[in-house]
Amino acid sequence: MPDLFLELFSEEIPARMQRRAGEDLKKLVTDGLVDAGLTYEGAKAFATPRRLALHVAGVPVRSPDVKEERKGPRVGAPEKALAGFLRAAGLDSVDQAEIISDPKKGDFYVARIEKPGREATEIVAGLVAETVRKFPWPKSMRWGEGSLRWVRPLHSILCTFGAETEDPDVITVDVDGIPSGDITYGHRFLAPGPIRVKRLDDYMTSLEKAKVVLDADRRKDIIRTDADTAAHAIGLEVVTDEKLLDEASGLVEWPVVLIGAFDERFLDMPDEVIRTSIREHQKCFVLSDPKTGELANRFVLVSNLEASDGGLAITAGNEKVIRARLSDADFFWQSDLKTPLADNVARLDAIVFHEKLGSQGERVKRLETLAAAIAEKLGADPEKAARAAKLAKADLVSHMVYEFPELQGLMGKYYAEAQGEDAAVATAIEDHYKPQGPSDDVPSEPVAIAVALADKLDMLTGFWAIDEKPTGSKDPYALRRAALGVIRIILENELRFPLAAEPDLLNFFADRLKVQLREEGARHDLVDAVFAVDDQDDLLMVVRRIEALGKFLDSDDGANLLAGYKRAVNILRAEEKKSGETYSGRPDPNLLTEQAEKDLAGAIDIARTDAAKAIEAEDFAAAMAALATLRAPVDTFFDDILVNADDPALRENRLKLLNEIREATLAVADFSKIGG
Structure with missing residues (x-):
């Protein structure tokens, strides 16, 4: 079957948009084909700074004929109902519909609609035009006198359709005066001439000759390999930066790796400052000495040109800009060091945190009090925690963080160290923002833990x-x-730290804990079951109880006890609904006439007592073991005892006994929340 090939050629597409744009193009076109009745065998999208391309393999030459039967209203229905039916079915009058008789429903209209298939070229022409006009760019622009919006000016549309053994057809598309064809263009500077294209294979081959690497992942591999090779040649290694590698591969169509240098004096600044400045301003990689792990005064740049001078002028230009940028960073660094962090705190009063929650300065005062209180609970130094909390946001008004906001916290640590603050205070200033993502480490030093918890709990409660x-x-x-x-x-720090939050906020923590535990393979219903028990705000104990409950329910004793519990509760609920009463309170021992009743009552008393002691001792495995003793007497009770006895007093007593099963399990969890 034929293949569809499409290219949209434009001015430079921002690197951050390319990969998503390729996937959007693929989805829009393939979804449109399927909606029009055209299946396909496979599709792959490509993106470079100047083009989006899509190859769709195995597309039929024509969509199938469609026969559809649409049921209408009854004969004699109101005019409005008939008009709606005719409009929906595409009929001019009811004479074009059939009348079907139904013995039960009477006579009603049926429209039998036959839609002939369409040529794939016709479908694709309309689909491409619609896709271009409605493409979901995050940001777009309009240029010239037309109405078309695109991320950057769109120059040409390449659209071919045909089998591998034939010369493909050019599908005629005209979008706002931009006609389709079978022409693309190579590298803007190295091979800008037109290239005639038939299909994907010759397209990729021709582009490669014209200094364009179409596949973004291949451009990444070229940059990574060439950068590593160039660095090793001078005894250095590239500092890994996958995000920058993604961006660099989206800035060039023909990646050429070059090595530049900067003045060694800048190495006196923190590594992160150098790396951030070079990355943000010039999209270059920094190099380090593998023997020491320290940064070297070299960098890797990725050019889009094979220059006749071997890249000397390009490298010199980048070196000039980086020298200026590092000079600015050095000025910020030296200026910030002259101002004690404590002197910056007063300036936080001028920064609004939230209109209803006050300034950053007011927030810092709350953090000082809260961090000291938390530190005392955790056995950390309250004075150091309060000091760290006071200085935690002070770098927000520094020159460096104003220029590079992503360095907040880290710069505060460096300034604190340089100004003689306690090491624990400096560490807490950096770590109090952590963790900021699932792969980020959590604070592990006691003072840092206290400030990090204070920062997040103040946010949540506020x-x-x-x-x-x-x-x-x-x-x-x-x-x-x-x-x-x-x-x-x-x-992760195994902290005993009750949250003491209001119920709504505690429920929010429970929901977040479900997310966390679900990612680790735990059952969310067990989280609900444990949180349903009163005063469950000690997360470490909650998790340990959930783990013990999960292991218990995986055992035969646990599974059978859960089944017995559900049977007991179902009977109770049915009787409570029928009578409007609740069967709380201890059963009367004088009415326990059968041995199975007596055995169950005794087992519940022992299990309840043992489970409560185990919970108090935080031995959740022992608590589950105590509940496990109920399995046999519960099973025997249901085998031997008729709960709904004819004697009302006996029936009520036995229902109270069933309620005792429910109450006994609440020592561990609310079993009604457990599925299965």
Whole structure:
């Protein structure tokens, strides 16, 4: 079957948009083909700075004929109903419909619609035009006198359709005066001439000759390999930066790796400053000495040109810009060092944190108090925690963080170290933002833990107080991330730290904990079951109880006890609904006439007592073992005893006994929340 090949050739597409744009093009076109009745065997999208391309293999030459039967209203129905039916079926009058008789429903109209298939070229022409006009760029522009919007001016559309053994047809498309053809263009400077294209294979081959590497992953591999080779040749290695590698591969169509240098005096600055400045301003990689791990005064740049001078002028230009940028960074560094962090704190009063929650200065005062209180609970130094909290946001008004906001916290640590602050305080200033993502480490030093928890809990309680909670997919203040941060800090450091939060906020933590545990393979219903028990705000104990409950339910004793529990609860609920009463309270021992009743009552008393002692001792495995003793007497009870006895007093007593099973399990978890 024929293949469809499409290229949209334009001015430079921002690197951050290319990969998504390629996938969007693939989805829009393939979804459109399927909606029009055209299947396909496979599709692959490509993106470079100047083009989006799509190859769709195995597309039929024509969509199939379609026969459709549409049922209409009854004969004699109101005119409005008939008009709606005719409009939906595409009929001019009811004479074009058939009348079908149904013995039960009577006579009604049926439209039998036959839609002839269409040529694939016709379908593709309309689909490509619609795709171009409605393409979902995050940002787009309009140029010239037309109405078309595109990320950058669109120059040409290449659209061919045909089998491998034939010369393909050019599908005629005209979008805002931009006609389609079978012409593309090579590298802007190295081979800018037109190239006639038939299909994907000759397209890629021709582009390669014209100094364009079409596949983004291949451009990444070229940059990575050539950069490593060039660095090793001078005894250095490239500092890994996958995000920058993705971006660099989207800036060039023909990657050429060059090595530049900068003045060694700049190495007196923190490595992160050098790396950030070079990366952000020039999209270059830094190099390090593999023997020492320290940065070298060299960098890797990725050019889009094979220059006749071997890249000397390009390298010199980049060196000049980097020298200027590092000079600026050095000025910021030296200026910031002259101002004690404590002197910056007063300036935080001028920065609004939130209109309803005050300034950053007011927030810092809250953090000082909260961090000291948390530190005392965790056995950390309260004075150091308060000091770290006071200075934690001070670098926000520094020159360096103003230029590079991503360095907040880290620069505060460097300034604190240089100004003689305690090591624990300096570490806490950097770490109090952590973790900021699932792969980020959590703070491990006691003072840092206290400040990090204070920072996140202040965020959560503050925004909860002003009713700015996450809704649906909206979470503008990253409160879900803050809650997950609290959870990870507590669990990974095995902290005993009751949250003492209001119920609504505690439920929010429970939801976040479900997400965390689900990613680790735990059952979310067990989280619900444990949180349903009163006063479950000690997350470490919650998780340990969940783990013990999961192991218990995986055993025969646990599975059978759960089944017995559900049977008991189902009977109770049915009787409570029928009578409008609840069967709470201890059963009357004088009415326990059968041995199975007596045995179950005795077993419940022992299990309840033993489980409570085990929970108090935080031995959750022992608590589960105590509940496991109920399995046999529960089974025997249901085998031997008729709960709904004729004697009302006996029936009520036995229902109270069933309620005792429910109450006994609540020592560990609410079994009604457990599935299965």
